[in-house]
Each structure stands twice: as structure tokens, then as C-alpha cells.
Amino acid sequence: MPxxxxxxxxxxxxxxxxxxxxxxxxxxxxxxLLLHGSASLGDERxxxxxxxxxxxxxxxxxxxSWPEMALQDNAQFRLCVVxxxxxxxxxxxxxGKKVNGVPLKVTRLAAxxxxxxxxxxxxxxxxTGRIEETLGGLTxxxxxxxxxxxxxxxxGGIIRLKLVDNKVRFDINVDxxxxxxxxxxxxxxxxxxxxxxxKVTAR
Amino acid sequence: xxxxxxxxxxxxxxNGTAIHAAxxxxxxxxFRHAGRAFxxxxxxxxxSQPVRAGTDTxxxxxxxxxxxxxxxIEVTSVSKKPQKHSEAAAAIFVISNEDLRRWGVTSLPxxxxxxxxxxxxxxxxxxxxxxxRGFNSRFANKLLVLIDGxxxxxxxxxxxxxxxxxxxLEDIERIxxxxxxxxxxxxxxxxxxxxxxxxxxxxxxxxxxVTAGAGNEERGFGSVRHGGRLDNGADYRVYAKYxxxxxxxxxxxxxxxxxxxxxxxxxxxxxxxxxxxxxxGDYYQGKAGELVNIATGPMNYPPGTFIGDTxxxxxxxxxxxxxxxxxxxxxxxxxxxxxxKRDEIVLYEDRDILDIDFQHNxxxxxxxxxxxxxxxxxxxxxxxxxPGFSLDPSxxxxxxxxxxxxDEISLTSDLRLTVGSKFEHNDFSGxxxxxxxxxxxxxxxxxxxxxxxxxxxxxxxxxxxxxxLRLLPPPAEDPGVPLYATGNTQFDSENLTAYELGYRVxxxxxxxxxVAAFYNEYDExxxxxxxxxxxxxxxxxxxxxMEGETHGIELAARFRVRRGWDLHAxxxxxxxxxxxxxxxxxxxxxxxxxxxxxxxxxxRSSFDLGRGLALDATLRHVDDISVNGxxxxxxxxxxxxxxxxxxxxxxxxxxxxxxxxxxHPEFLPDFIATRPTGVERSIYIKSIWEF
Numbered sequence: 001m002p003x004x005x006x007x008x009x010x011x012x013x014x015x016x017x018x019x020x021x022x023x024x025x026x027x028x029x030x031x032x033l034l035l036h037g038s039a040s041l042g043d044e045r046x047x048x049x050x051x052x053x054x055x056x057x058x059x060x061x062x063x064x065s066w067p068e069m070a071l072q073d074n075a076q077f078r079l080c081v082v083x084x085x086x087x088x089x090x091x092x093x094x095x096g097k098k099v100n101g102v103p104l105k106v107t108r109l110a111a112x113x114x115x116x117x118x119x120x121x122x123x124x125x126x127x128t129g130r131i132e133e134t135l136g137g138l139t140x141x142x143x144x145x146x147x148x149x150x151x152x153x154x155x156g157g158i159i160r161l162k163l164v165d166n167k168v169r170f171d172i173n174v175d176x177x178x179x180x181x182x183x184x185x186x187x188x189x190x191x192x193x194x195x196x197x198x199k200v201t202a203r
Numbered sequence: 204x205x206x207x208x209x210x211x212x213x214x215x216x217x218n219g220t221a222i223h224a225a226x227x228x229x230x231x232x233x234f235r236h237a238g239r240a241f242x243x244x245x246x247x248x249x250x251s252q253p254v255r256a257g258t259d260t261x262x263x264x265x266x267x268x269x270x271x272x273x274x275x276i277e278v279t280s281v282s283k284k285p286q287k288h289s290e291a292a293a294a295i296f297v298i299s300n301e302d303l304r305r306w307g308v309t310s311l312p313x314x315x316x317x318x319x320x321x322x323x324x325x326x327x328x329x330x331x332x333x334x335x336r337g338f339n340s341r342f343a344n345k346l347l348v349l350i351d352g353x354x355x356x357x358x359x360x361x362x363x364x365x366x367x368x369x370x371x372l373e374d375i376e377r378i379x380x381x382x383x384x385x386x387x388x389x390x391x392x393x394x395x396x397x398x399x400x401x402x403x404x405x406x407x408x409x410x411x412x413v414t415a416g417a418g419n420e421e422r423g424f425g426s427v428r429h430g431g432r433l434d435n436g437a438d439y440r441v442y443a444k445y446x447x448x449x450x451x452x453x454x455x456x457x458x459x460x461x462x463x464x465x466x467x468x469x470x471x472x473x474x475x476x477x478x479x480x481x482x483x484g485d486y487y488q489g490k491a492g493e494l495v496n497i498a499t500g501p502m503n504y505p506p507g508t509f510i511g512d513t514x515x516x517x518x519x520x521x522x523x524x525x526x527x528x529x530x531x532x533x534x535x536x537x538x539x540x541x542x543x544k545r546d547e548i549v550l551y552e553d554r555d556i557l558d559i560d561f562q563h564n565x566x567x568x569x570x571x572x573x574x575x576x577x578x579x580x581x582x583x584x585x586x587x588x589x590p591g592f593s594l595d596p597s598x599x600x601x602x603x604x605x606x607x608x609x610d611e612i613s614l615t616s617d618l619r620l621t622v623g624s625k626f627e628h629n630d631f632s633g634x635x636x637x638x639x640x641x642x643x644x645x646x647x648x649x650x651x652x653x654x655x656x657x658x659x660x661x662x663x664x665x666x667x668x669x670x671x672l673r674l675l676p677p678p679a680e681d682p683g684v685p686l687y688a689t690g691n692t693q694f695d696s697e698n699l700t701a702y703e704l705g706y707r708v709x710x711x712x713x714x715x716x717x718v719a720a721f722y723n724e725y726d727e728x729x730x731x732x733x734x735x736x737x738x739x740x741x742x743x744x745x746x747x748x749m750e751g752e753t754h755g756i757e758l759a760a761r762f763r764v765r766r767g768w769d770l771h772a773x774x775x776x777x778x779x780x781x782x783x784x785x786x787x788x789x790x791x792x793x794x795x796x797x798x799x800x801x802x803x804x805x806x807r808s809s810f811d812l813g814r815g816l817a818l819d820a821t822l823r824h825v826d827d828i829s830v831n832g833x834x835x836x837x838x839x840x841x842x843x844x845x846x847x848x849x850x851x852x853x854x855x856x857x858x859x860x861x862x863x864x865x866x867h868p869e870f871l872p873d874f875i876a877t878r879p880t881g882v883e884r885s886i887y888i889k890s891i892w893e894f
Contacts, residue, residue: 054265094266126407130301
């Protein structure tokens with residue numbers, strides 16, 4: 001029963017639960033006030049976008065191979081978030097999980113901090129105005145860059161997450177991945193929209 | 204819909220950051236039980252509601268899912284994100300922090316030259332005429348300018364004193380330029396457009412940044428900024444900046460050099476997940492030279508030429524509190540004080556503004572996103588009277604009350620309708636109502652069509668109500684006795700009804716085109732007509748005896764030749780037609796229809812040369828204009844900027860502006876006969892060091 005599912009989630013004793021109650025209470029009050037019961041409940045549901053996207057990041061790390069140099073010095077797999085973190089804790093549930101045999105560690109970087117020691121860097125939408133600057137220092141470095149910024153792959157980013165009909169889809173800039181020295185598995189590529197950069201005809 | 208783009212007080216605040224949904228709020232025990240009881244009730248009430256899979260699945264379950272399964276989950280994103288510019292139901296252009304750096308500009312007006320639909324012209328080295336969609340003048344009064352939600356539109360003469368606003372460009376997050384009436388949320392005087400200058404959050408400017416530069420025209424400029432985090436988690440930055448510009452060109456002498464020093468700070472503090480606070484302030488002091496012709500005797504000619512340095516100073520302090528409520532609703536409160544002092548040859552003013560705004564965003568039903576707000580502003584000024592300029596009374600207190608409500612209705616997932624209105628009460632023209640109706644239709648992922656019908660007003664300035672200003676007539680129109688412009692207590696607001704239509708398309712990859720067309724109908728426009736004739740002094744009083752229409756098209760296009768090489772093109776067409784009504788014979792007002800170029804075009808190439816080198820070239824063309832019956836030829840200019848980043852944190856750039864001519868004139872003064880000067884070829888070098 002759909003209603004039951006809502007209830008189950010809200011009985012878990014975590015901070016999210018109380019927020020849930022609050023949401024539900026508000027929803028109910030509003031429903032009664034505005035006789036819009038059915039419409040407002042739709043709004044009271046939790047936001048799952050970035051929890052799903054966090055799971056995508058984990059998958060990306062599993063289906064990508066880093067050159068040996070990139071991992072050997074690190075006893076950990078560094079997943080970095082550049083700019084304002086939209087995940088609201090969803091990434092922290094990835095902490096400690098094994099990626100390529102080493103534990104994953106989540107690091108939040110301020111704008112301008114170097115990403116060179118990260119294996120995967122998620123560039124937040126807050127960095128929209130300075131993508132080139134952000135990616136500038138990474139040329140040739142084995143960092144898998146992921147973002148939901150619109151033009152991300154056009155600016156040399158590797159994976160762009162997008163929503164199509166409310167479902168998560170992704171573009172992969174295969175030339176940028178190659179430049180970074182990353183090997184992306186054919187399985188991941190088969191699910192992606194492939195973006196190729198125009199080759200410069202230099203003679 | 205405009206709320207999501209605003210730099211004003213709002214759900215997304217001056218920093219443009221969305222208020223995040225409240226999470227993790229701990230309620231006390233009794234409330235938990237109450238909550239469960241409600242839950243039970245709710246379960247019954249809403250048992251018929253579908254719940255989409257994955258909504259409440261714990262993160263671990265999601266991680267265990269296959270990619271294919273993940274790709275099948277429907278995203279139930281109820282959070283409102285700042286609306287994408289490509290979906291906005293308004294003509295919007297955004298200048299990013301990166302644009303400012305790559306263009307190599309040193310001032311706000313130079314950055315605004317690159318925006319479609321704006322008319323930007325320099326009168327002398329420290330005075331500009333800047334407007335949107337027509338009616339340009341040094342005292343252009345139909346464009347509202349906000350810096351982090353603080354209005355810098357001067358209430359004394361209407362318009363903006365651009366020479367007093369030297370915001371450190373490195374600290375700017377973005378500049379949003381919205382052409383067309385922004386009336387619903389921003390209140391009066393956002394008639395033809397709004398410019399929101401939004402500075403970066405303190406957390407984005409940690410560390411130390413030093414800039415320094417020098418050139419033949421931009422004589423010297425530099426800034427120091429330091430940011431960090433305090434023990435309580437609040438981020439802060441402090442900065443100091445100095446700029447100095449050389450005189451423009453005039454064979455009779457210019458004396459229009461300018462210098463300004465400014466210091467300021469900004470602190471942002473998030474307390475818990477719900478509340479965020481911002482406190483920021485600036486103080487500036489500077490000098491702007493001018494040469495003014497003033498009629499002093501019983502006859503207008505010959506006038507005396509006076510040389511002086513306008514002393515500029517001012518400061519402001521702004522506080523903002525934003526609270527997030529559930530599901531990305533929330534409220535924001537903002538208060539600021541702003542002090543401005545201006546001591547120039549003709550006029551002296553000392554002004555304090557107190558402004559308080561409250562704004563609340565709520566979503567009573569799925570399809571409705573409502574924003575409402577109220578605001579209060581108090582303006583106190585002191586002026587000094589002299590034979591050429593006086594205000595009656597010389598000091599005045601003015602109160603402004605405003606309120607607005609707007610509902611953005613999602614008719615379908617692709618079609619949004621926005622209805623709203625602003626209500627304002629001011630001491631000069633009473634109550635003003637400014638409604639607007641907008642739609643945006645997301646045809647598909649790549650195409651958006653939008654349109655709007657709006658009404659906006661430009662409220663009377665204090666000057667139009669209270670002034671007595673001695674004018675220097677053109678020799679041909681010399682009445683032979685002193686000529687004055689005088690205020691009119693009956694002067695009313697200027698009105699606009701605007702019709703807009705826009706289309707945006709991109710191929711998702713290499714190119715995008717943004718076109719906006721508008722038709723504006725104005726009435727009650729300002730005129731100056733005689734109320735007394737020779738042999739007495741000739742008095743002209745402000746009145747509302749003109750109407751007019753403007754129409755135009757604005758286009759911005761981008762084409763990516765390849766990674767590292769972008770081409771941009773901007774074109775603006777504007778046609779203004781003004782007609783006197785009643786018995787007005789103010790031909791000068793009617794002639795102001797020629798004060799803006801009909802055609803403006805710009806092409807820019809932005810090229811990465813590799814090895815940290817980047818070359819930007821901009822070719823600009825501005826059509827002929829005529830200001831107060833005097834022709835000013837059009838011009839074509841080239842700007843080049845070569846930037847070099849030898850290593851991360853260091854950038855050196857060499858910039859050339861107006862390279863095609865040794866000098867060219869752009870505009871002429873209005874009301875106050877300051878000496879105009881030509882814009883000269885300018886070359887400067889600049890370095891930015893971040894550590």
C-alpha cells in the first residue's frame with residue numbers, strides 16, 4: 001500500500017525522520033486548510049535526486065580504471081566535491097566502501113582548491129560560471145570529472161549527469177577521458193550518450 | 204519566475220544560493236507522537252496517492268542497484284533550483300566571473316557594453332549614460348541597478364552615478380541583466396530593465412588575492428582581498444581597492460580624471476541547516492574631475508567655465524537573514540543602510556537610506572509557487588542651495604512602502620504561467636500598481652518560447668518635484684534671460700505597457716541562439732514646458748506631456764568552433780518614436796528619440812592558445828546617435844585581451860581597448876553642461892595573484 005511505504009520511512013529514528021514528520025504535519029495542515037490534499041502530498045515527498053546521483057557516482061568509480069600511478073600512492077580513493085555540496089550527506093554513505101580495492105573517502109573542496117589528488121571530482125552547479133578555470137589545471141591528470149552543469153562536457157569535463165523525463169542519464173566525453181588516461185568500461189559507455197570533441201586539423 | 208534569478212532579497216538571496224529544504228530538525232518527544240498520529244491519519248487520507256519507487260529507498264539500497272535499475276528510477280525532485288537562464292520567461296543575459304576575467308575589463312560600464320539590449324556610452328572619463336531599450340542620458344531613469352540587493356538608483360535625480368560604484372570585479376559571482384519591466388518583484392523604476400550585481404559568497408573567496416595593474420588610461424589600479432573562516436564557522440572576507448583613470452580627450456582641456464578608493468567586507472554564516480546570515484558593507488571615497496559651463500549673470504551668455512573635483516564618498520551596511528522551511532520554501536529578511544555624499548560644482552547632496560524587506564516563498568499546492576513580500580524605505584537628504592541649483596525644501600524625508608505577490612503556476616510540466624503585481628506607495632505620485640503576466644513554454648530540452656505583458660512605472664524623482672536648476676540653453680534657443688528648469692509638485696509617474704516575446708534554442712552541443720523582441724508603449728513621459736516668459740526669467744516646469752513607442756530585437760548567439768575556441772555574437776536593434784501631447788512644445792524631449800543607436804553589433808572570439816595563454820578579441824560597432832540635436836558619429840572599436848597563467852594562482856594579462864582610433868566621442872551631457880570628452884585608446888597590464 002503506497003501510504004504504508006511513507007510510514008515505514010518515517011519511523012526510522014534518524015534526523016530525517018523528524019523532518020519527515022514535520023513535512024507530513026505541514027502537508028496535512030495545508031491539505032486541510034486548502035482542500036488540496038492530493039496535490040500537496042505530492043510536494044511533501046522527499047527529494048531523491050542527489051541520492052540517486054550519489055549511487056551513479058559510485059557506479060562510475062566502479063566502471064572506470066585509473067592508471068596505476070594514480071592509485072598506488074594513495075591508500076584511499078578520493079571522491080571530491082567542488083563547490084556547494086548538493087548531496088546533503090548522501091555521499092557520506094559511500095565512505096569506506098571499496099573502490100578498486102581501496103576505501104573511498106569523501107573530501108569537500110573550496111572553489112579554487114586543487115583537485116589533482118582526487119580520483120573522482122564532482123563539480124557542483126555552483127561552479128557554473130567558472131568551469132574552464134576549475135578544469136584548467138587538470139589537463140592530462142587522471143581525474144574523473146563529473147557534473148550536472150549543462151555545458152560540462154563541452155568544456156572538457158568527462159561525465160555530465162542530466163535528467164531526461166525525470167530519469168538520470170549521462171553523457172561521456174570519450175576524448176576527455178582518453179586525455180586524462182582513464183579507461184571507461186564498455187558497459188558504462190553503452191549506457192551513455194557519447195560526446196566526441198571536434199578534432200583539430202593541425203598540420 | 205523572476206525570483207529565481209534575483210539578486211535582491213529573496214529565497215535565493217543576493218548570493219543566488221537556493222534556500223535548501225529543512226532537514227534534520229529535531230522535534231521534542233510529544234511532537235513525535237503527534238507526528239505519528241498525524242501520519243496514521245495521513246496514510247488514510249492519501250492512501251490513493253501513488254508513490255514513486257526509489258523515493259525513500261535508503262542510500263545503501265540505491266548503491267546496491269545496477270546502473271540499468273538506477274536509470275529507471277524516477278527522480279522526484281521537489282526542490283526548486285535556481286531557474287536555468289535558458290528557461291526564464293524574460294530577456295536575460297548573464298555575465299559570469301569568468302567572462303569578466305576574460306574580457307579584461309576594469310569597470311562595470313565596460314562590462315555592460317557587451318550585453319545585448321543595453322545602450323552604454325561614456326560622456327567623460329567618469330560619467331556614463333547607460334540604459335536598456337532606449338531613453339539614454341547621464342540621468343537615464345528607467346534602469347534599476349542593484350548590488351547584492353541594494354539599490355544604487357539615486358532618488359534625487361533618478362539614474363545611477365556609475366563613477367561611485369567600483370565593485371571589485373574579482374569578487375563578483377555574476378551580473379544578471381534583465382531587459383524589460385522587472386516591475387513585479389523589484390518595484391518602481393525597473394521600467395526598461397534591471398541589473399543585478401551579485402558578489403561571491405565569503406566561503407568562495409578564502410585565501411589571499413592581490414591584483415595590480417597600470418596603463419596609459421587606466422593609470423593604476425589594485426586590490427587586496429583576504430578571506431577565511433572564523434571559529435564559529437562563519438566565512439569572511441575583507442578587501443581594499445584603489446583605481447585611478449586618466450582624463451579623456453578634448454582639445455579645450457578635459458580635467459575629468461577620476462580616482463576612487465574602497466574598502467569592504469562580507470561575512471556569511473550558516474547556522475544549522477535552516478538559517479543563513481549575511482553581513483556586508485563597503486565604504487568608498489574618491490574624486491571625479493569636471494569642467495562645467497554655468498550661466499551666472501543676468502544673461503545666459505557668455506557662461507563661466509568652472510573647474511572642480513567632485514568629492515564622492517559613501518558607505519553601506521547590509522544584513523540578510525534567510526530561513527529555509529520545508530521543501531525549499533522559506534523566507535528572507537534584509538535590511539540595509541546606505542549613505543551617499545556628493546559635493547560637486549553644481550550640486551551638493553548628503554543622503555541616508557534605510558531599507559527593510561521581507562519576502563516569503565510558499566507552495567500551497569503542487570502547481571503553485573507563490574512569492575510575496577513587503578518593503579519599506581526611508582530616504583533622508585540634505586542639499587545645499589546655490590544660485591544655479593536649489594531644492595525646495597532643501598532637506599526632505601521620503602517614505603516608500605511596497606508589497607508584491609506573484610504566483611508561478613505550472614500548468615503542465617512544460618508550460619508555466621506567472622501572474623503577479625507590485626503595489627507601491629510613494630510620497631510624490633501616491634499608489635502605483637504594476638501587474639505582469641508571463642509564460643514560458645519548454646518546447647523540448649533545447650527550445651524555449653516565452654512571452655510577457657507588463658505594466659511598469661517610473662516614479663517622480665525628488666528633483667522633478669522640488670528642483671530649480673539653471674540651464675544653459677543652446678545658443679540658438681537662448682531666451683535672452685536666465686533659464687531655469689523647475690520642479691512640479693503635480694509631476695506624475697511615467698507609464699509603460701510592454702509586450703515581449705522571446706525564443707531560445709541550442710543544439711545541446713555547439714551553438715545557442717537567444718532572441719527577444721519587444722514593443723513598448725509609454726505615456727506621461729517627461730517634458731519641460733515654459734510657465735513664464737521673458738521679460739521675466741524663463742521658467743520651464745517638468746510635466747507629463749509626451750507619449751511614445753519603442754520596438755526592437757535583441758540577439759545573442761554562441762558558437763563553439765571547437766573546445767577552447769568560442770565565438771559570440773550580439774546584435775541589438777532599437778527604434779524609438781516620441782510624440783508631444785497637449786500643447787507641449789518641448790522639441791528637445793521629442794528629439795531624445797535619437798539618443799540611442801538603432802543598430803549595435805558585437806562579435807567576440809574567445810580562444811585558448813594552450814600553455815595557459817588565452818586570447819579574447821571583441822569587435823564592437825555602435826550606430827550614429829544625436830543628443831540634444833547634436834550628432835555623435837557611430838564608431839567601430841576593437842578590444843583585445845591576452846591572458847597568461849604561468850601557473851595556478853597567477854595570471855598576467857595585457858589588454859588593449861578602443862584600438863582602432865586614437866579617440867572617439869560617445870555621448871553628450873544633459874541638464875548639467877559638463878564638458879564631454881572622447882574615449883582614448885587604452886592599453887594596460889594587469890596581474891592577479893592568488894595564494
